Amino acid sequence: MTKFTTALILLLNLYCFAQENYYPYSFNVKPEDVKAEAFSKDSTANALIIYERGNSYVDNEDFELKTEIECKLKILNREGFDEATIVIPLYKNKDNSQKVFNIVASTHNIISGDKIEETTLSKKDIHNEEYNENYNLVKFTLPNIKEGSVITYSYKITSPFMFNYKGWNFQGDIPKLYSEYNTSVPANWQYHIKLIGGKKLMTNESKIAKHCLTTFNGGVADCTISKYAMKDIPAFIEEDYMTSKHNYLARIEYELKSFKNFTGAVNHYTKSWDDVDDELKKEKSVGRQILKSIDAKEFLPETIINETDILKKAKAIYFFVQENYTWDGKYSIYNDELSVKELIKNKSGNVSSINILLHNLLDASGIEVKPIIMSTRENGFATKEIPVISDFNYLTVQAIVDNNTYFLDATERYLTFGEIPFRCLNGYARLLDFKSGSSWIDINPIRTTYTMYNTELNFDDEKNLIGEVKRKSSGYHALYSKERYFPNKNSYVDELSNSLPNTEISDYNLISEDKTSDNFYETYNIQYKTEQIGDNIYLNPFFDKFTSENPFKLQERTYPVDFGYRTNYMYSFKINLGDKYTLLEKPQDTNLSLPSNSGQLIFTSELVDNSINLILKFNLKSPAYPPEFYPYLKEIFNKLVDIQQNSIFVLKSNS
Missing domain, CATH: 2.60.40.3140 (Immunoglobulin-like)
Known part of the structure; x- marks a missing residue:
């Protein structure tokens, strides 16, 4: 029988090979x-x-x-x-x-x-x-x-x-x-x-x-x-x-x-960066506009002009441009000669005109500032070996205040000072310096991106869980929430409610009302209907999930995994059992790390004073990982999804 099976497999393999000749x-x-x-x-x-x-x-x-x-x-x-x-x-x-x-x-x-x-x-x-x-x-x-x-x-x-x-x-x-x-x-x-x-x-x-x-x-x-x-x-x-x-x-x-x-x-077509710097300096739509003198008093209110704290002044100028000029959605490092004038007249312009105006107002206010040209994530990497100006499609600003470096972009309404759009997180860019010469710089967010949940719940008389959720995010997590919340607050709350099955939301409150705030801090009360089978309650505490599915599904990935920024996620959860319930079963703890300690997943739970205390921590310490990290990222995301979907606490009613 074994010989027959082996022969059959061999014949099938030969047949398949013949079908692919x-x-x-x-x-x-x-x-x-x-x-x-x-x-x-x-x-x-x-x-x-x-x-x-x-x-x-x-x-x-x-x-x-x-x-x-x-x-x-x-x-x-x-x-x-x-x-x-x-x-x-x-x-x-x-x-x-x-x-x-x-x-x-x-x-x-x-x-x-x-x-x-x-x-x-x-x-x-x-x-x-x-x-x-x-x-x-x-x-x-x-x-x-x-x-x-x-x-x-x-x-x-x-x-x-x-x-x-x-x-x-x-x-x-x-x-x-x-x-x-x-x-x-x-x-x-x-x-x-x-x-x-x-x-x-x-x-x-x-x-x-x-x-x-x-x-x-x-x-x-x-x-x-x-x-x-x-x-x-x-x-x-x-x-x-x-x-x-x-x-x-x-x-x-x-x-x-x-x-x-x-x-x-x-005829030489490949030039040195010195040649390109000189050309950009003389270019009417780049260097000549950047180097053009501007009277800040013609644009800025006296409260900004008279501000003596340099950092506060830089922030005020940034928020002024951000609030008063609208990006038309067009990318380019070039403009026509009157582009900034047209921006001032029409209150709308492309990315270069808005950020050149920001540059010039900061410069006129005594703040050290330089332009940056870059290629966006969708545009691809700019060539480093030789100058290829056509590789660049975006212009932002670098400001140095009190020896701290800030990347600035005034095109988006909900960006905070020192934050640039996600589309700009493409690894590196070219810093233009028309006196000392341009240079390559790394583009890394200065703020940590994180989301923290803190939830404490109690059982009511109907065996439902009630309590308050506190959710705080920063960096790009906060930006994504602001982009959804501020255009339509009611829609945001409805979307949040619809994303939490078996849960009713009430008393929603946004603590950080400023649309350019560093953080997005919200609280709301919930009532969660528990699942009861016989005398036992089966509870999955992850009402809100960081991710509901593993984004990595390929058998092999030959290109890097690029998140754009480092991220942290923490879910803290407490359920007071009182004298009404006894914990019968809890999920297994987990501690999983990426190679070189470049990321970690920790899940722990314990019973203290008849209260369940649960913590889930997940962090990615690098904005990007090489292809050889793919199996490990796939594994850690698999485990993250599994914990959130399948972590069940079994409680027994004492009454």
């Missing part, structure tokens, strides 16, 4: 590609790329950059049908644009045995769309798509923009069996070449081809011929607590350093 190193479609029914390496995949290849080179006739693309893609199920719609973005500016040619696409289905039916895309089904001022889109959807179909498509892009050499994404939203990129780069163009995403290349080859590029007047150039390839590339799956996925996708990028024409003249 893909041909990943060829654009040609084989019967096995179409017959395959699954992808065992990722059972959640709805589609996968079997083979893709790119080839970029400079054309000898028109000196434009040409890129040829080939792709063979498998549709595994109906959820993968969207992958049969192909979108080709084409960059453009006022003078020129990329163009696409020779689009050829087909759908391949098995009709009997090994016979493949091929359905070709009609040219009338290729559509052009003006997407925005920087891009046009070419779209087409493959015909006759079924579960199991294999689609192939190829096309050629021609580009006049040699400053923007075609990059290559090895990784995408679906898995890939094989991805290859070939390049030919003439020696006239020098690029910074970056491999991003941390995945290893299976092929990384380069050689020199002599005289690959020639001109009509006899000029010649050698070329660097390169081949890059990866295999078995997993899909990139986004999950909570991450910055832009652009930071982590496995890909190759090119940044133009210099161009040397055939006369020997050299």
